[in-house]
Amino acid sequence: MRSLYTTILALGLLLSEQQVHAQAHNVSAGYQKPVDPLVIENLESWQDMKFGLFMHWGTYSQWGIVESWSLCPEDEGWTQRKAEHGKTYYEYVKNYENLQTTFNPTAFNPKKWADAAKAAGMKYVVFTTKHHDGFAMFDTQESDYKITSSKTPFSKNPKADVTKEIFTTFRQEGFKIGAYFSKPDWHTEYYWWSYFPPKDRNVNYDPVKYPERWDQYKKFTFNQLNELTSKYGKVDILWLDGGWVRPFKTIDPTVEWQRTIKVEQDIDMDKIGAMARKNQPGIIVVDRTVPGEWENYVTPEQAIPEHPLDIPWESCITMGNSFSYVPNDAYKPTKTIVETLVKIISRGGNYLMNIAPGPTGDFDQAAYDRLAELSSWIKTNESAIYKTRTIAPYHDGDYYYTRSKDNKTINVFHLSEGTQYEQPNVFEFTVPEGFQAKEIKVLGYKGKVKWKQQQNKVTIQPIHGALQYATVIQLSTR
Known part of the structure; x- marks a missing residue:
């Protein structure tokens, strides 16, 4: 998860509401209200919760770099590669993917996270089950590029299926459960086919010209999402990232980053959504930036809309400077976190605050300190926060x-x-x-x-x- 246009989002408070809708990477126009009574009920309950925990975690935490994006051959600030990790692009990719063989977060203890988040007033959790790099933090049967593979040292740990452990632990503490999942997968041959070099974040072949390969990708994606929504207990939110994987007809040419999408990338969200709702009745589906039936709430990133929005929304904002773990990250003061929460809920949104676990499987102590400082203020003022509206x-x-x-x-x-x-x-x-x-x-x-x-x-x-x-x-x- 990475803002595609961080500068625009950082200026979000200076933009009009319509500009935020049109320009912010993760807010799309044309919201379609759900009609399923169970989804409506789930959304209402989710809007009551106001405050959630986001966690970006993967093998990349060992290098302390931005999640996934250094694999992307685009010349953007967040895609830069460090020379010590590989002199050429292909050497870098090989070394990045080899991080699987050293990933062993033995300090992983989701109960510690859940206890700290609950004390700080958080009510739901969204965890990155798979980011754009394709490394699955769950026991998928579709790929061996996963935390439970024998190639991964942590696979020998009884808590190796970290998604299962996180979901079970947080659910037991009363949290709603959200599964982040990247629609693009830069590891599989079905998306970045090795016959062609990748050119940017998009699929590196034309799905219309090679329909059999794209059908394999659709099946691969469907099967992984079926696993997540059928084998991991109750899941309340399916949080789908990577909005460039979308039907070509849905591209908004007024949004700069969407103009970079040159080929059809329809993965059949109707089929995916129907399957998810069959497995998890009432599940909220968030197909980010793709307006329509499957974007049940919108998700501005690293910014707060200037004005209240009359649709369900959530700002995902980092506690530090990065969504992924970075050593000695600068964590926001507790006062700033409180102010962010107040501004978001006064405009009708939810605050999804990201804290990134490190390579050992734990948060920095500074993150725990912020959560502990929040707890007393939240407890004192909870009647003004939860189950409120604008x-x-x-x-x-x-x-x-x-x-x-x-x-x-x-x-x-x-x-x-x-x-x-x-x-x-x-x-x-x-x-x-x-x-x-x-x-x-x-x-x-x-x-x-x-x-x-x-x-x-x-x-x-x-x-x-x-x-x-x-x-x-x-x-x-x-």
Whole structure:
């Protein structure tokens, strides 16, 4: 998983909502609302959860490099190869794929991850079962390029099928389970055929000219997704990456990266989706950037839309700077993580925060520290976070809003600039016309709150006592 146009996404907050839809790599226009009642119910429950854990993990963690993309013969910042890993492209690929023979993450303990994520308020997990490089982190029968292969030292470990272990452990802790899966596979001969050199991220032959080979790829992909949705217990989300693998007719020529797709790459999502729903009734399918029946929610990457979106959405954002493990990565301060969560939920989205395990099979201690710091703030303010929806004015100055689903409670988050949170001398903000508060609480504050409301303006006198990261004010009509 890698943003194709990081610069555009980094500017997401400066773009209009329509520009975000049109330009951000992972937000597509033309959302189609699901009609399956079980999917609708699952989406509603998922939207209640607000905060999830994303994990990118594979053999590439041993080199501390970007996931998969260095195999791609494109001259982009995230595709650069280090000379010590191979002097030529083909030598590099050979050495990269040989990482399978040294991958032995003996510190792997998914219970430790689940406990830390649960304490920090996360409610669902999305794990990279296979990234673009094709290395399967599950026991697929379609390939020997997998963690359970005898070529992989960790295959001798009783927890070798890490996808099974992660899904089982997190499910037992009450998490929804999401399976990330890359539609493109740069390892198999059915996608990057060795008869031709790869030219870019796309299939390196014309599927229309070689239909038998493309049919093999479709079967290969279908079979792997059938394995994931039939052999790994309940799966709630099928998160499909690699939006260039799509029907040619769905390309949006106004989106720069989609203009690089030159050939038909239809893998028959109707067949895949029907199979997934048969195996897992109500499963949410996220065919990223491909609008239609199988993109049940949209996924801006490393950015937050400037305005609320009226469709289900999720921002996937890294805790550090990278989706994959990088030694000594710079992890975001807890205050920044809180602010990101507040901005996302005030605009109607979910926050999927990525933490990358390292080659030993564990997170950096800094990641655990951030999760531990989050836990007390989340616990104090959970009633303003979960099972909430948007309400105008959404965002006004330093104030951000959510509401309870029954419209009886409004939650107002106050954020401040700088590295340390600072309360204003007086809290002053607006509420929707006609909303009359009967009770106001400052969550986590034990003292008496002095407040007044004049029409749609609320004023709260200074709160004495330290509140970390942000202040959450809860107004109730009860």
